[in-house]
Amino acid sequence: MLKPVRVRYAPSPTGLPHVGNIRTAFFNWLFARHSGGKFIVRIEDTDVARTVHGATEGILQGLKWLGIDWDEGPEKGGDFGPYFQSQRLEIYWRMSAQLVERGQAYYCHCSSERLEQMRAMQTANKQPTGYDRHCRDLGLGAAPGAVIRFKTPLEGSTSLHDAIRGDVTFENSTLDDFVLLKSDGYPTYHLASIIDDHMMQISHVLRAEEWLSSTPKHLMLYNTFGFTPPIFAHLPIILGNDRSKLSKRHGAVSILEYEEQGYLPEAMMNFLALLGWSLDDKSELFSCDELIQNFSIERISQTSAIFNNDKLNWMNGLYMRKLAPDEFVHRAVPFLEKRLPPGVSRPLNLDYVKKVLPLVHERVKTLGEVASRELTGFFFTDEIDYALSLLIDKHLELQKTQEILETASEKLSALTLFDTAALEALLRPLADEMGIKAGQLFSTLRTAVTGLSATPPLFQTMEVLGKAVCLKRIDQAIAKIKDLC
RNA sequence: GGCGCAUUCGUCUAGAGGCCUAGGACGCAUCCCUCUCAAGGAUGAGAUCACGGGUUCGAAUCCCGUAUGCGCUACCA
Numbered sequence: 001m002l003k004p005v006r007v008r009y010a011p012s013p014t015g016l017p018h019v020g021n022i023r024t025a026f027f028n029w030l031f032a033r034h035s036g037g038k039f040i041v042r043i044e045d046t047d048v049a050r051t052v053h054g055a056t057e058g059i060l061q062g063l064k065w066l067g068i069d070w071d072e073g074p075e076k077g078g079d080f081g082p083y084f085q086s087q088r089l090e091i092y093w094r095m096s097a098q099l100v101e102r103g104q105a106y107y108c109h110c111s112s113e114r115l116e117q118m119r120a121m122q123t124a125n126k127q128p129t130g131y132d133r134h135c136r137d138l139g140l141g142a143a144p145g146a147v148i149r150f151k152t153p154l155e156g157s158t159s160l161h162d163a164i165r166g167d168v169t170f171e172n173s174t175l176d177d178f179v180l181l182k183s184d185g186y187p188t189y190h191l192a193s194i195i196d197d198h199m200m201q202i203s204h205v206l207r208a209e210e211w212l213s214s215t216p217k218h219l220m221l222y223n224t225f226g227f228t229p230p231i232f233a234h235l236p237i238i239l240g241n242d243r244s245k246l247s248k249r250h251g252a253v254s255i256l257e258y259e260e261q262g263y264l265p266e267a268m269m270n271f272l273a274l275l276g277w278s279l280d281d282k283s284e285l286f287s288c289d290e291l292i293q294n295f296s297i298e299r300i301s302q303t304s305a306i307f308n309n310d311k312l313n314w315m316n317g318l319y320m321r322k323l324a325p326d327e328f329v330h331r332a333v334p335f336l337e338k339r340l341p342p343g344v345s346r347p348l349n350l351d352y353v354k355k356v357l358p359l360v361h362e363r364v365k366t367l368g369e370v371a372s373r374e375l376t377g378f379f380f381t382d383e384i385d386y387a388l389s390l391l392i393d394k395h396l397e398l399q400k401t402q403e404i405l406e407t408a409s410e411k412l413s414a415l416t417l418f419d420t421a422a423l424e425a426l427l428r429p430l431a432d433e434m435g436i437k438a439g440q441l442f443s444t445l446r447t448a449v450t451g452l453s454a455t456p457p458l459f460q461t462m463e464v465l466g467k468a469v470c471l472k473r474i475d476q477a478i479a480k481i482k483d484l485c
Numbered sequence: 486g487g488c489g490c491a492u493u494c495g496u497c498u499a500g501a502g503g504c505c506u507a508g509g510a511c512g513c514a515u516c517c518c519u520c521u522c523a524a525g526g527a528u529g530a531g532a533u534c535a536c537g538g539g540u541u542c543g544a545a546u547c548c549c550g551u552a553u554g555c556g557c558u559a560c561c562a
Contacts, residue, residue: 050561123486128488130487184560281499306496427520439521445520454522
């Protein structure tokens with residue numbers, strides 16, 4: 001009979017939720033949802049020294065932001081708790097003591113100094129590093145500073161069948177007597193995860209490839225405890241653009257940073273899914289439901305993937321453009337409120353914002369950009385600042401530019417209805433009348449009114465800015481030219 | 486040093502012996518659209534499938550070796 005699917009995401013709270021880490025969580029979640037199983041979150045807070053305050057909250061927030069919910073775990077409980085390993089210490093003590101009693105593990109009194117020296121010697125002699133089993137047969141008892149080590153078989157080999165990589169075999173002789181219980185009373189990953197995975201009835205372990213090498217240790221433990229091991233699937237690692245493991249120096253690595261920058265969770269989800277998984281040779285865009293429906297371990301790739309920010313940006317832009325106008329406004333407003341310069345009065349005028357945002361909707365790659373100086377700054381700040389050279393068309397004289405602005409100002413003031421249609425009807429012929437190209441007129445006005453050379457369409461921009469602001473800025477541009485003379 | 490995993494366009498990938506003169510996507514280039522920027526449309530450049538041997542009538546696909554990359558080699562996970 002097939003065991004019900006129960007998978008877990010077991011982060012250790014030692015920092016912000018890394019995208020690679022979250023991707024592992026995501027694949028576990030997809031697999032659980034696809035197969036109607038349970039997704040469990042278990043916090044592996046066994047490294048007291050490296051534990052970062054607030055890290056658990058950050059990890060959970062990252063999951064929530066993406067829409068990854070869990071069936072058992074922190075904030076939720078469940079029938080197999082507690083879901084923090086720091087609250088399960090008695091279990092690990094009992095289990096490791098049991099192994100010592102049975103002669104399958106032993107107390108080791110070696111000091112860290114001795115261990116360091118030993119390792120230094122081994123490295124110097126180009127010997128494989130590893131514990132020399134000094135205490136293995138000494139029959140030592142518990143003592144302050146002692147650890148419990150596993151009695152790794154000296155001979156034979158351990159094989160596993162990985163769902164992604166196939167059969168992998170390790171010679172037992174290459175494995176040392178690893179620590180199960182540390183001297184501070186906390187278990188190592190090896191001990192704790194095996195016990196918990198068993199007790200929580202985990203059916204499949206999908207974890208990052210860096211764990212592949214220690215899987216034989218885990219298998220040995222399953223074996224000596226008499227537990228049935230789960231199915232293992234070791235996921236490819238996510239790399240930075242220089243092919244090394246993705247880390248801080250590659251830029252944003254925390255899922256929370258992406259949230260702050262204004263990436264859409266649905267886009268991030270789609271992008272992450274494609275990092276190590278694919279459906280076929282065509283499909284790229286998947287909704288969450290489609291991912292759940294189509295996900296399978298068999299289609300996970302074996303090769304590590306570089307996190308390609310360009311593609312993420314493209315995909316995010318795509319999802320942004322697919323947002324209904326109202327939805328876009330709804331999601332963008334918080335970013336505007338937060339990121340616009342302090343000089344802009346709050347709360348923002350929502351009616352005005354609703355007119356501005358459609359103009360940048362298809363131009364923006366992230367929600368955060370919505371508040372960028374280049375894109376919308378001129379809509380919100382009173383003063384715009386730009387170099388005079390930007391105002392003067394390459395093919396026009398300073399004098400001519402001034403003339404253009406003055407004429408435009410005059411005509412514009414006479415306009416009663418200041419909307420896109422009226423502006424176009426007025427300005428297009430004006431270029432002809434003045435003997436210049438429409439593009440020259442428009443770009444001169446664009447700079448005067450926005451301070452930028454690239455903006456949304458001029459007439460719409462001017463309509464949103466309004467007659468008063470446009471005239472004021474054109475006059476300021478004229479003054480700017482006069483100042484120079 | 487030891488052990489393990491991997492190796493298809495710059496990047497993400499399709500490919501499970503003949504459908505591959507290797508397909509898609511991002512990025513890039515050119516053109517179209519156009520008041521600028523985007524968006525959109527079209528076209529194109531870009532991979533002797535890491536290399537070398539086999540197996541086979543036939544290999545990107547199977548086997549072996551080499552190289553390279555990555556991971557592990559902690560009282561970290």
